[in-house]
Amino acid sequence: MSAPLLQVESLTKHFPLSPGILSKNISVVRAVEDVSFSVSAGETLCIVGESGCGKSTIARLLMRLAEPTAGRVLIDGTDIAGLKRNALRAWRRRMQMVFQDPYSSLNPRLNAGQIITEPVENFERLSHKQRKALAAELLRKVGMLPQVMDRFPSELSGGQRQRLGIARALALQPSLIIADEAVSALDVSVQAQILNLLMDLQQEMGIAYLFISHDLGVVEHIAHRVAVMYLGRIVELASSEALFAEAVHPYTEALIAAAPLPDPTRVRASVTLEGEVPSPVKPPSGCAFHPRCPLALERCRVEVPPLVPMGDGRVVACHVRAPARVLGSAPGNANPSLTAGMPGSLHPIANVQNTTNICTQHRAD
Numbered sequence: 092m093s094a095p096l097l098q099v100e101s102l103t104k105h106f107p108l109s110p111g112i113l114s115k116n117i118s119v120v121r122a123v124e125d126v127s128f129s130v131s132a133g134e135t136l137c138i139v140g141e142s143g144c145g146k147s148t149i150a151r152l153l154m155r156l157a158e159p160t161a162g163r164v165l166i167d168g169t170d171i172a173g174l175k176r177n178a179l180r181a182w183r184r185r186m187q188m189v190f191q192d193p194y195s196s197l198n199p200r201l202n203a204g205q206i207i208t209e210p211v212e213n214f215e216r217l218s219h220k221q222r223k224a225l226a227a228e229l230l231r232k233v234g235m236l237p238q239v240m241d242r243f244p245s246e247l248s249g250g251q252r253q254r255l256g257i258a259r260a261l262a263l264q265p266s267l268i269i270a271d272e273a274v275s276a277l278d279v280s281v282q283a284q285i286l287n288l289l290m291d292l293q294q295e296m297g298i299a300y301l302f303i304s305h306d307l308g309v310v311e312h313i314a315h316r317v318a319v320m321y322l323g324r325i326v327e328l329a330s331s332e333a334l335f336a337e338a339v340h341p342y343t344e345a346l347i348a349a350a351p352l353p354d355p356t357r358v359r360a361s362v363t364l365e366g367e368v369p370s371p372v373k374p375p376s377g378c379a380f381h382p383r384c385p386l387a388l389e390r391c392r393v394e395v396p397p398l399v400p401m402g403d404g405r406v407v408a409c410h411v412r413a414p415a416r417v418l419g420s421a422p423g424n425a426n427p428s429l430t431a432g433m434p435g436s437l438h439p440i441a442n443v444q445n446t447t448n449i450c451t452q453h454r455a456d
């Protein structure tokens with residue numbers, strides 16, 4: 092089987108904080124903790140979670156704008172940390188980024204044509220004619236007329252600027268685009284246009300997206316798979332269809348319950364999200380979600396839950412909903428109050444298959 096396009100293994104990023112004058116201890120912001128996922132060619136993986144959960148830090152680590160504290164990032168099976176000059180340049184062509192604020196990420200002194208052909212000109216010299224032809228082609232790809240190439244960012248609407256940001260990302264024909272809150276700054280109707288454009292481009296060019304968003308409506312529209320993050324860790328990763336049909340982690344359930352429902356016939360989950368996200372400088376012990384979790388057991392306060400495969404491609408880190416299987420033990424009975432509303436296939440113990448992180452299980456029921 093060929094390696095996935097992007098593979099992230101146990102990625103961790105701690106930002107050291109400068110100590111106070113009287114303090115000897117250096118504290119760290121645990122922005123990303125032991126995060127693993129992969130993205131295949133032509134796939135859209137969305138990373139979703141509340142503000143501060145580490146989404147943008149992952150994007151920065153992937154783009155090598157920050158160095159990881161631990162873990163690896165592999166492109167086509169090659170660790171990007173070991174890439175030397177030429178290989179690094181080749182890799183940079185393959186991975187491009189689209190930012191949240193199209194205005195601040197576009198050089199106001201360059202016109203649209205210069206902005207979108209600049210990435211190519213970093214690699215090769217273009218004649219005036221070639222530059223114009225490339226600019227016209229890229230503008231057409233993102234649904235704009237060639238005449239736009241002479242305009243400056245200040246003369247364009249928010250949606251046009253974001254199209255320009257996408258055209259610039261497309262210039263080097265990347266395999267993967269990292270889109271960090273790429274539609275958050277846009278009106279809802281423009282958001283839909285940009286999302287549809289991204290999906291059309293994926294169909295046409297086979298691009299993979301790592302799409303970072305806090306907006307579940309956007310995520311449901313565009314994602315093939317979704318990774319839900321809480322305080323630096325992935326707590327659930329599943330196909331978009333499975334996740335929105337049935338959230339397993341109580342945090343995912345609460346996030347979906349808190350999101351506006353486009354479909355009025357859909358029933359909301361009963362779990363509500365209360366309290367603030369704790370500080371990543373001093374995260375809660377055990378499962379970081381336990382202080383806000385209505386299902387928390389004593390074990391949740393003590394042990395970090397491992398990500399447990401659920402047998403349908405979904406992995407979940409929750410002692411209650413996805414307890415790791417105890418070696419050699421018979422499947423136990425789930426506490427019905429904790430599994431109410433869960434499908435039979437998600438029975439916490441009996442259906443945990445191919446468990447990679449096996450730890451001792453203490454049931455509190």
Ligand SMILES: Nc1ncnc2c1ncn2[C@@H]1O[C@H](COP(=O)(O)OP(=O)(O)OP(=O)(O)O)[C@@H](O)[C@H]1O
Nearest residue numbers: 106120122141142143144145146147148149305371
């Ligand atoms: N350079 C830095 N130095 C110290 N802490 C940082 C740094 N960059 C990010 N952080 C912290 O790391 C944590 C994760 O931040 P990050 O921006 O990745 O979260 P996010 O999920 O993208 O949030 P948002 O949706 O608000 O952008 C936050 O607590 C943030 O304050």
